[in-house]
Amino acid sequence: MAAAKRFEERKCRYFRKPGKANTGDVLHAAAGRAAEIGIGTVIVPSVSGRTAVAAREAFGKGMRIIAVTHVAGFEGPDIQEMGETARKRLESAGVRVFTGQHAFGGVGRAVRNKLGTYQIDEIMAYTLRTFGQGTKVAVEVALMAADAGLVRTDEDVIALGGTYAGADTALIIRPANSARFFDLKIREVICKPREF
DSSP: OOOOOSOOOOOOEEESSOSGGGHHHHHHHHHHHHHHHTOOEEEEEOSSSHHHHHHHHHHOTTSEEEEEEOOTTSSSTTOOSSOHHHHHHHHHTTEEEEEOOOTTSSHHHHHHHHHSOOOHHHHHHHHHGGGOHHHHHHHHHHHHHHHTTSSOTTSOEEEEEEESEEEEEEEEEEOOOGGGGGGOEEEEEEEEESOO
16 A cells, blocks of 8 residues: 655646736636635725726636725825725625734834834734735735634635735635734745845
């Protein structure tokens, strides 16, 4: 009798460069992997709404799509980057839109801006960036969605991330609430930039 394998082999796409040019390939790879293993929720960072619309088209109506936007005030006091028209368009397409405090940049960022010293949340963000900006974003939106009660912490999701715009990273994540950050698990890397 043959011994059982102690491993599984999976494809992973490594992009030559980060950025929004990879968005279509990220969505294609993530949709394929979701279909293979039956993942029903995708978390998408989206400021303008374009990446979330593209995700809805790529994953189809059967997938639960959660778009996580920048917190109000990210670009300046009282500025909400996702306009009401984009928000309504997403919601009418069945995309849940969530705007909330960034998991890695709230009060800690205020301390850095005022006192010039980093807090643990931003140090964690910089650590995750050693895998690329998209990895940091994917982990952050998974935490934010869990904190908002939009995803369960005992079910895998696909979380996307990007470098400034679009998507260049897709991860399978078992989410956690921010207060239980170390329970979060990155279970698979579907794609990410190799150079960043």
